[in-house]
Amino acid sequence: MTSQTTVEKERASQDSPSPTPAGGLRGHPWFSLFTVAVGVMMVALDGTIVAIANPAIQKDLGASLADVQWITNGYLLALAVALITAGKLGDRFGHRQTFLIGVTGFAAASGAIGLSQSISLVIAFRVLQGLFGALLMPAALGLLRATFPAEKLNMAIGIWGMVIGASTAGGPIIGGLLVEHVSWQSVFFVNVPVGVLALALGLVILKDHRAQNAPRSFDILGILLLSGAMFSLIWAIIKAGEKWGWADGRTWAWLAASAVLFAAFAFWQTRVSEPLVPLGLFRSVPLSAGTVLMVLMAFAFMGGLFFVTFYLQGVHGLSPVDSGLRLLPLTAMMIVSSPVAGALITKFGPRVPLVGGMVLTAVAMFGMSRLTTDTGTLTMSIWFALLGLGLAPVMVGATEVIVGNAPLELSGVAGGLQQAAMQVGGSLGTAVLGAVMSSKVSSDFAGNWKEAGIPVPPDPRLEAAAEFGAVPPEVAKAPGMTPEIAGRISDVIHDTFVSGMGLAFTVAGVVAVLAAVVALFTKRGQNADAAAGGAHI
Numbered sequence: 380m381t382s383q384t385t386v387e388k389e390r391a392s393q394d395s396p397s398p399t400p401a402g403g404l405r406g407h408p409w410f411s412l413f414t415v416a417v418g419v420m421m422v423a424l425d426g427t428i429v430a431i432a433n434p435a436i437q438k439d440l441g442a443s444l445a446d447v448q449w450i451t452n453g454y455l456l457a458l459a460v461a462l463i464t465a466g467k468l469g470d471r472f473g474h475r476q477t478f479l480i481g482v483t484g485f486a487a488a489s490g491a492i493g494l495s496q497s498i499s500l501v502i503a504f505r506v507l508q509g510l511f512g513a514l515l516m517p518a519a520l521g522l523l524r525a526t527f528p529a530e531k532l533n534m535a536i537g538i539w540g541m542v543i544g545a546s547t548a549g550g551p552i553i554g555g556l557l558v559e560h561v562s563w564q565s566v567f568f569v570n571v572p573v574g575v576l577a578l579a580l581g582l583v584i585l586k587d588h589r590a591q592n593a594p595r596s597f598d599i600l601g602i603l604l605l606s607g608a609m610f611s612l613i614w615a616i617i618k619a620g621e622k623w624g625w626a627d628g629r630t631w632a633w634l635a636a637s638a639v640l641f642a643a644f645a646f647w648q649t650r651v652s653e654p655l656v657p658l659g660l661f662r663s664v665p666l667s668a669g670t671v672l673m674v675l676m677a678f679a680f681m682g683g684l685f686f687v688t689f690y691l692q693g694v695h696g697l698s699p700v701d702s703g704l705r706l707l708p709l710t711a712m713m714i715v716s717s718p719v720a721g722a723l724i725t726k727f728g729p730r731v732p733l734v735g736g737m738v739l740t741a742v743a744m745f746g747m748s749r750l751t752t753d754t755g756t757l758t759m760s761i762w763f764a765l766l767g768l769g770l771a772p773v774m775v776g777a778t779e780v781i782v783g784n785a786p787l788e789l790s791g792v793a794g795g796l797q798q799a800a801m802q803v804g805g806s807l808g809t810a811v812l813g814a815v816m817s818s819k820v821s822s823d824f825a826g827n828w829k830e831a832g833i834p835v836p837p838d839p840r841l842e843a844a845a846e847f848g849a850v851p852p853e854v855a856k857a858p859g860m861t862p863e864i865a866g867r868i869s870d871v872i873h874d875t876f877v878s879g880m881g882l883a884f885t886v887a888g889v890v891a892v893l894a895a896v897v898a899l900f901t902k903r904g905q906n907a908d909a910a911a912g913g914a915h916i
Contacts, residue, residue: 406586411526412535414584415519416542418482418577421570422512423543427550428566435563442498452617453502457509459802460609464602466517466795467655471597474521474791475587479578481515486574493564520794524782533779537721540774545714552703601647601655608640616810625814656792660785668900669780673797674804675894676773682808683744683887686880693848694752694873708760712767720772729776729901737895739769744888748881752873780901812883819879820845827875831867841872848876
């Protein structure tokens with residue numbers, strides 16, 4: 380018993396970062412947190428700010444709908460495919476170097492997008508943005524894991540989650556202001572000074588931490604197999620939601636290819652001397668549960684939130700800026716709750732906050748399933764605030780469970796795993812809930828049209844418009860159209876959209892309940908436990 384305790388203490392001392400001398404900038408935990416937060420803010424902001432710029436890009440460059448979709452999809456594919464490999468690069472060559480390269484490349488790619496004169500160049504540089512963002516995000520978590528003592532890691536991750544939440548939710552507001560008052564190019568140019576600031580801070584403040592048993596070789600075949608598997612999975616999800624549908628044979632062919640490549644990757648990891656992702660990581664039930672929880676949380680949150688912007692802009696007729704302002708209760712609660720969640724998780728462990736957070740998220744989703752065409756701002760704000768309150772402990776706790784239960788020398792891989800789980804969950808949520816929405820609209824539109832007593836047959840183009848909740852402006856200009864009939868058509872489109880959105884939010888709520896059950900299997904990171912145990916001696 381004594382020897383086991385000694386081994387655990389030795390491991391904790393190896394995995395815990397060494398204290399930084401008082402007064403020193405290099406490697407100072409809180410200055411390091413501020414530095415990585417600046418870089419992470421740039422990437423998180425870009426995830427939502429670009430959506431506001433897409434219509435202006437389409438108009439200015441004469442892009443097709445498919446082109447505009449690939450402004451987002453190209454970035455998403457590159458990010459999802461490269462995250463775990465990028466985390467391994469940080470473990471092998473140092474998270475400081477990886478972070479600085481990621482910041483520099485992301486800012487440079489952003490500037491190149493702003494200078495692009497064709498849609499093909501915009502898409503190409505968005506792919507580069509995704510690759511450099513993949514370098515930056517796991518490196519940021521790896522730096523926090525290596526810099527902060529275990530007993531303060533939750534608080535650091537809480538502030539890190541606050542920055543991501545605030546940046547993600549603030550994207551539509553900032554993007555709307557920039558597009559309306561400057562240009563769509565400014566949405567990308569704004570990353571350049573932020574990137575320069577993050578690079579300057581990183582050169583002065585960040586310290587390169589290397590675990591004693593950091594990997595020395597690189598698993599090239601593992602990288603190829605995992606990248607192919609992730610590409611096939613995300614490609615199938617994107618194309619199913621965009622064009623093919625879930626019944627199409629091509630969707631299932633790509634999903635089957637993904638399953639085969641994942642199986643081949645898992646087999647190879649048991650044969651190679653230094654695997655890309657040691658499968659022994661998943662012997663940790665809390666780490667596996669944290670990964671699944673992150674997928675389910677992102678499914679419910681990103682998939683559900685996808686419809687909120689269409690609801691606010693299409694049904695309520697708000698501008699992009701006003702839509703972003705309506706989401707301020709969500710942003711504010713995430714900003715306030717994330718550090719608090721970190722403190723609670725440090726004191727009580729992650730299980731209760733994670734379960735409670737997912738229960739609150741489920742309640743918010745079920746509440747939003749009851750939104751109507753004339754729901755007031757106060758009611759919406761209550762559900763948005765409750766959603767932010769529920770998400771904060773999950774963002775913080777699931778991240779700590781994944782990163783905290785991994786050895787220090789694999790903190791980059793764990794950070795990449797956390798981010799990849801979030802990307803896969805968000806993609807699945809958007810695609811699956813989009814399919815649920817589309818199916819509900821198809822089943823309800825004709826009946827709603829007939830019930831409204833509109834004296835012309837239903838137009839398939841208007842049914843397609845009902846999937847986005849927006850009434851096409853040409854409706855009012857159609858020959859023989861009266862204000863009364865135009866009003867009825869508008870009501871049908873809005874009612875049908877809200878009905879489909881309600882079903883999508885109900886499904887998201889069920890997924891959130893399932894996530895609450897998964898959260899029961901989480902626990903504090905092993906190294907945090909060791910530190911906490913030492914603190915009581």
